[in-house]
Amino acid sequence: ARSYNITLLPGDGIGPEVVAVAKDVLSLAGALEGVELRFQEKLMGGSALDATGVPLPDETLAAARDSDAVLLGAIGGYKWDNNEKNLKPETGLLQLRAGLRVFANLRPAAVLPQLVDASTLKKEVAEGVDIMVVRELTGGIYFGKPRGFGTNDNGEETGFNTEVYSASEIDRIARVAFEVARKRRGKLCSVDKANVLEASMLWRRRVTALASEFPDIELSHMYVDNAAMQLVRNPKQFDTIVTNNIFGDILSDEASMITGSIGMLPSASVCESGPSLFEPIHGSAPDIAGQDKANPLATILSAAMLLRYGLGEENAAKRIEAAVTETLNQGFRTGDIYSPGTTLVGCKRMGEEVLKTV
Amino acid sequence: ARSYNITLLPGDGIGPEVVAVAKDVLSLAGALEGVELRFQEKLMGGSALDATGVPLPDETLAAARDSDAVLLGAIGGYKWDNNEKNLKPETGLLQLRAGLRVFANLRPAAVLPQLVDASTLKKEVAEGVDIMVVRELTGGIYFGKPRGFGTNDNGEETGFNTEVYSASEIDRIARVAFEVARKRRGKLCSVDKANVLEASMLWRRRVTALASEFPDIELSHMYVDNAAMQLVRNPKQFDTIVTNNIFGDILSDEASMITGSIGMLPSASVCESGPSLFEPIHGSAPDIAGQDKANPLATILSAAMLLRYGLGEENAAKRIEAAVTETLNQGFRTGDIYSPGTTLVGCKRMGEEVLKTV
Numbered sequence: 059a060r061s062y063n064i065t066l067l068p069g070d071g072i073g074p075e076v077v078a079v080a081k082d083v084l085s086l087a088g089a090l091e092g093v094e095l096r097f098q099e100k101l102m103g104g105s106a107l108d109a110t111g112v113p114l115p116d117e118t119l120a121a122a123r124d125s126d127a128v129l130l131g132a133i134g135g136y137k138w139d140n141n142e143k144n145l146k147p148e149t150g151l152l153q154l155r156a157g158l159r160v161f162a163n164l165r166p167a168a169v170l171p172q173l174v175d176a177s178t179l180k181k182e183v184a185e186g187v188d189i190m191v192v193r194e195l196t197g198g199i200y201f202g203k204p205r206g207f208g209t210n211d212n213g214e215e216t217g218f219n220t221e222v223y224s225a226s227e228i229d230r231i232a233r234v235a236f237e238v239a240r241k242r243r244g245k246l247c248s249v250d251k252a253n254v255l256e257a258s259m260l261w262r263r264r265v266t267a268l269a270s271e272f273p274d275i276e277l278s279h280m281y282v283d284n285a286a287m288q289l290v291r292n293p294k295q296f297d298t299i300v301t302n303n304i305f306g307d308i309l310s311d312e313a314s315m316i317t318g319s320i321g322m323l324p325s326a327s328v329c330e331s332g333p334s335l336f337e338p339i340h341g342s343a344p345d346i347a348g349q350d351k352a353n354p355l356a357t358i359l360s361a362a363m364l365l366r367y368g369l370g371e372e373n374a375a376k377r378i379e380a381a382v383t384e385t386l387n388q389g390f391r392t393g394d395i396y397s398p399g400t401t402l403v404g405c406k407r408m409g410e411e412v413l414k415t416v
Numbered sequence: 417a418r419s420y421n422i423t424l425l426p427g428d429g430i431g432p433e434v435v436a437v438a439k440d441v442l443s444l445a446g447a448l449e450g451v452e453l454r455f456q457e458k459l460m461g462g463s464a465l466d467a468t469g470v471p472l473p474d475e476t477l478a479a480a481r482d483s484d485a486v487l488l489g490a491i492g493g494y495k496w497d498n499n500e501k502n503l504k505p506e507t508g509l510l511q512l513r514a515g516l517r518v519f520a521n522l523r524p525a526a527v528l529p530q531l532v533d534a535s536t537l538k539k540e541v542a543e544g545v546d547i548m549v550v551r552e553l554t555g556g557i558y559f560g561k562p563r564g565f566g567t568n569d570n571g572e573e574t575g576f577n578t579e580v581y582s583a584s585e586i587d588r589i590a591r592v593a594f595e596v597a598r599k600r601r602g603k604l605c606s607v608d609k610a611n612v613l614e615a616s617m618l619w620r621r622r623v624t625a626l627a628s629e630f631p632d633i634e635l636s637h638m639y640v641d642n643a644a645m646q647l648v649r650n651p652k653q654f655d656t657i658v659t660n661n662i663f664g665d666i667l668s669d670e671a672s673m674i675t676g677s678i679g680m681l682p683s684a685s686v687c688e689s690g691p692s693l694f695e696p697i698h699g700s701a702p703d704i705a706g707q708d709k710a711n712p713l714a715t716i717l718s719a720a721m722l723l724r725y726g727l728g729e730e731n732a733a734k735r736i737e738a739a740v741t742e743t744l745n746q747g748f749r750t751g752d753i754y755s756p757g758t759t760l761v762g763c764k765r766m767g768e769e770v771l772k773t774v
């Protein structure tokens with residue numbers, strides 16, 4: 059039997075609850091397809107800070123690197139919000155992304171027919187939206203140097219960061235995006251601020267040059283401010299979007315909210331070779347942590363992405379996705395996606411219902 | 417009689433059409449309130465490039481500086497999109513902002529009761545939205561140095577920019593925002609990415625420190641990715657938003673699209689002393705330029721802001737705003753805000769209708 063090692067990073071807030079449920083779903087779907095999954099759980103984020111003093115212990119990174127794929131819950135919480143930078147849960151996440159070199163973050167934002175009413179957009183605008191945001195994840199202003207605090211000519215304190223991209227960083231993320239677009243509807247929109255920023259001018263130039271290798275893909279360019287508008291005006295115009303780290307952070311969250319159900323949305327962060335990282339796009343939701351109220355479906359769907367893209371186990375991935383669809387069709391809903399006439403359930407129960415249909 | 421000098425910068429695309437209409441409305445509203453307005457028109461943007469080889473001729477900046485207020489139409493167009501940086505219309509706009517030192521950009525995004533259906537958001541979500549985005553306009557990554565193109569250790573080309581804020585730059589924009597919030601509903605949300613960027617950490621620290629001077633204002637902080645989501649989820653939670661140049665570029669455009677009628681939205685860019693700059697938030701719309709299809713109301717409402725904030729002529733400002741409301745109530749609509757049952761008119765006719773009711 060095929061067997062794989064999976065590192066689980068439950069993290070903080072609702073992370074442990076949703077990862078526990080997703081683990082059971084993964085195991086069962088694997089077993090039914092003759093795949094053995096071995097799990098190891100490691101500390102990460104605020105819980106790692108509390109236990110070890112750092113947000114990403116060396117042991118956690120080493121374990122993640124040695125495994126076949128990594129499933130992360132969520133990190134962060136009010137408790138650590140005012141920590142200095144090296145002691146922020148978020149810093150652990152950035153170290154994990156850098157340590158695994160997962161430069162390509164794939165964030166689908168699709169409106170499910172069962173949940174179209176959850177969107178704040180009018181039905182005719184939201185219906186049928188199916189966007190994939192390909193976000194550069196290990197470069198740009200998140201990692202650029204120099205960065206820090208300084209003093210300017212007037213003796214005043216300054217805070218500064220560097221937005222920087224090299225030609226090869228742009229090329230490799232653009233290639234991923236062209237390939238993704240090819241498996242989707244063949245349309246790629248590259249988002250930048252090339253009317254102002256040199257980093258974006260290079261971005262646009264490289265993406266444009268690569269287009270000749272992908273003659274079957276319809277490439278367009280859009281300024282980031284316009285993209286933020288167009289996502290609200292007519293999200294259906296987009297198929298695949300590729301953009302830098304910070305614009306991707308903003309636009310992928312905007313796109314997910316357009317679906318109205320961010321508790322449903324998975325993500326995958328992939329590298330050139332080595333384990334990929336899978337996580338729900340929602341945060342740690344400290345206000346509902348430990349109350350069995352969280353929606354585990356985003357993590358369950360992240361587990362499906364893990365099977366497909368991380369392990370190449372397409373059949374097991376399809377089983378999970380079909381089970382989620384079936385569970386929604388049966389009317390089960392957590393609080394975040396509840397509407398009158400459906401059955402309100404908690405995190406565990408939602409997991410049990412998915413298990414029944416896997 | 418009070419008299420003022422106004423510099424008009426029609427710019428490109430639909431700019432000349434909408435500025436011509438706004439000029440007539442300004443003149444009449446001024447005359448009716450005993451205010452004499454003297455206009456001088458100068459070249460700016462793509463039209464300046466074509467005529468003089470630079471996007472902001474010295475003469476234009478000098479005239480703008482010497483006047484009491486500046487009204488800009490719009491700049492840019494496909495024709496100049498691939499120009500190198502110093503020959504882009506946008507560069508002229510950035511030079512104008514820097515030259516006038518207009519560090520505070522006020523961008524209202526309010527859903528008018530007559531136009532609530534124009535929003536792509538559900539009526540109950542859009543109705544009553546009334547947001548003011550206060551965007552820092554002369555600092556941050558738009559102007560930070562070093563910037564440019566370089567070569568990294570691998571001999572590859574790079575493009576880079578610097579996001580930098582000093583304490584006093586943050587303090588002065590935050591003060592404007594606190595004052596604006598005080599004249600509105602007393603709520604200020606500061607948007608940053610302080611979980612990742614040092615420039616944002618300083619931003620949050622300074623804004624928080626200033627709050628003690630404004631005990632009557634309810635201050636909150638939000639990460640930019642979350643703000644992009646919350647604007648879609650529940651825009652009514654926002655009153656005044658303050659943020660940096662690039663986040664403000666993105667979020668103010670997103671907020672304006674939430675109103676569904678960006679053809680209606682004015683903006684003001686103000687400095688510590690000297691003339692302020694007023695402009696519609698929409699672009700130059702080259703596809704409909706010269707066809708008498710543009711909506712002049714955003715520029716007309718920018719002219720009202722010019723009277724109020726630029727010249728302190730509140731009565732004339734109110735006259736214009738009341739005339740716009742009355743014209744909408746009478747059912748006149750340009751194409752961008754047309755809905756069945758209203759009267760479709762062009763740019764000039766819309767101006768005539770407003771003039772009748774001024």
Ligand SMILES: CC(C)[C@H](C(=O)O)[C@@H](O)C(=O)O
Nearest residue numbers: 148149151152307611612641
């Ligand atoms: C937690 C934070 C550092 C992170 C990011 O900005 O990348 C998050 O917002 C995300 O999008 O995964």
Ligand SMILES: CC(C)[C@H](C(=O)O)[C@@H](O)C(=O)O
Nearest residue numbers: 253254283506507509510665
């Ligand atoms: C044209 C461009 C340089 C400008 C900006 O980014 O500031 C525009 O988008 C705006 O918001 O006024």
